[in-house]
Amino acid sequence: MATRKSVRTVLAAIADPAAGGQVAARKAVEVAWLFGADVILYHACYEPVLSGGMFFDSAHLAAARRDYVARATQGLQAIARSLGGAGVEIRVRAEWQRTIPEAIARAATREAADIVVAEPRYRSTRRQRGLSRIDWEVARLCPVPLLLARSAAPYSKPTVLAAVDPGAHGLRVSSLDVGIVGMASAIAAATNGGVRIIHCMRDASLVRAARPALVRREQQRVRTMVRHLARGAGLAAKDVKIVHGGPVEALLNAVTTEDADIMVLGTIVRGPVRQALIGSTTEQLMHVAPCDLLLIKPNSFALAAGRAARN
Numbered sequence: 001m002a003t004r005k006s007v008r009t010v011l012a013a014i015a016d017p018a019a020g021g022q023v024a025a026r027k028a029v030e031v032a033w034l035f036g037a038d039v040i041l042y043h044a045c046y047e048p049v050l051s052g053g054m055f056f057d058s059a060h061l062a063a064a065r066r067d068y069v070a071r072a073t074q075g076l077q078a079i080a081r082s083l084g085g086a087g088v089e090i091r092v093r094a095e096w097q098r099t100i101p102e103a104i105a106r107a108a109t110r111e112a113a114d115i116v117v118a119e120p121r122y123r124s125t126r127r128q129r130g131l132s133r134i135d136w137e138v139a140r141l142c143p144v145p146l147l148l149a150r151s152a153a154p155y156s157k158p159t160v161l162a163a164v165d166p167g168a169h170g171l172r173v174s175s176l177d178v179g180i181v182g183m184a185s186a187i188a189a190a191t192n193g194g195v196r197i198i199h200c201m202r203d204a205s206l207v208r209a210a211r212p213a214l215v216r217r218e219q220q221r222v223r224t225m226v227r228h229l230a231r232g233a234g235l236a237a238k239d240v241k242i243v244h245g246g247p248v249e250a251l252l253n254a255v256t257t258e259d260a261d262i263m264v265l266g267t268i269v270r271g272p273v274r275q276a277l278i279g280s281t282t283e284q285l286m287h288v289a290p291c292d293l294l295l296i297k298p299n300s301f302a303l304a305a306g307r308a309a310r311n
Contacts, residue, residue, distance in 0.1 A: 008112075009039075009111060009113045009114055010116075011028070011039075011108050011111055011113035012024045012041050013043075013138065015121050025039075027149040027152055028041075031147070035190055037114070039091070040090075040107075040113065042093050042111075044104060045068055045094055046096065069096055072094035079092075104138055105143055114144060115144060117146075142297075147292060148286065148293045148294075150290065155191045158194075159194050159261055160184045160193055160196070160263075161184070161254060162198065164197060166226060176266045180264050181229050183264050183294060193261070195233070197230050197235065197239060199226050200246075201243070223242065251263070252285070252289065262291055264293075265281075266297070267296070
């Protein structure tokens with residue numbers, strides 16, 4: 001279970017050191033201050049016109065790349081100076097990397113980060129406004145908890161929702177659900193906030209292939225598992241909320257009714273690290289949830305990602 005002492009390093013994935021706002025940096029410094037951790041401001045630099053390619057590189061382009069990284073480093077240092085009064089140790093690192101999501105994942109492993117904080121890089125089209133491909137890839141590859149911060153507003157006694165799905169992991173409570181509840185509890189303890197464990201249960205009328213008695217028995221089993229999660233985190237029965245219906249709509253309604261500031265939820269991993277997928281519910285919530293999202297992966301993903309980074 002996550003505790004204050006288990007968060008020692010927070011990595012802020014900075015999209016543009018020259019931009020205003022710097023939500024990821026500000027939120028990372030707040031999280032670090034709450035947990036007594038250090039911050040690394042990280043930026044992956046890449047400019048196609050300076051890449052040169054395999055056959056067209058030159059000493060002139062190499063010097064231009066070094067200058068490009070140096071300017072990015074100066075931008076990170078300016079951000080660090082602007083946030084230096086928070087009493088948190090801040091380090092900076094900029095490096096030339098062609099693939100930003102993979103660079104962030106490698107940096108998180110190399111720096112032994114406990115949390116990565118990122119500001120969503122929204123894209124807009126004539127049809128819709130949503131997360132960019134980089135956002136999806138960072139969420140897919142990040143080997144440690146990823147906080148997608150919607151705003152830099154500080155947490156003030158926040159309500160933290162821990163979205164669990166014990167019925168999806170067999171007969172026992174999974175380590176993923178334990179990690180979700182543990183991280184939510186740690187954040188609430190650090191911010192003097194509150195935790196609500198939430199589970200979306202499908203209505204019996206929607207499960208057409210099963211007998212009603214079997215469905216009711218399964219639902220009771222899941223309720224018992226959710227209560228077990230709550231007891232393990234030192235929470236009371238009133239801190240558990242069971243909702244019904246489509247998971248995305250039900251969880252969004254819970255964010256509104258509970259006035260939630262953060263939702264902690266898990267991702268689903270299938271196959272090798274490079275083929276890791278995000279569950280459809282999490283994908284949709286990443287797109288539309290109005291609160292900050294903290295995405296947790298199974299322990300097996302972090303171990304596999306660490307091995308991949310060392311190879």
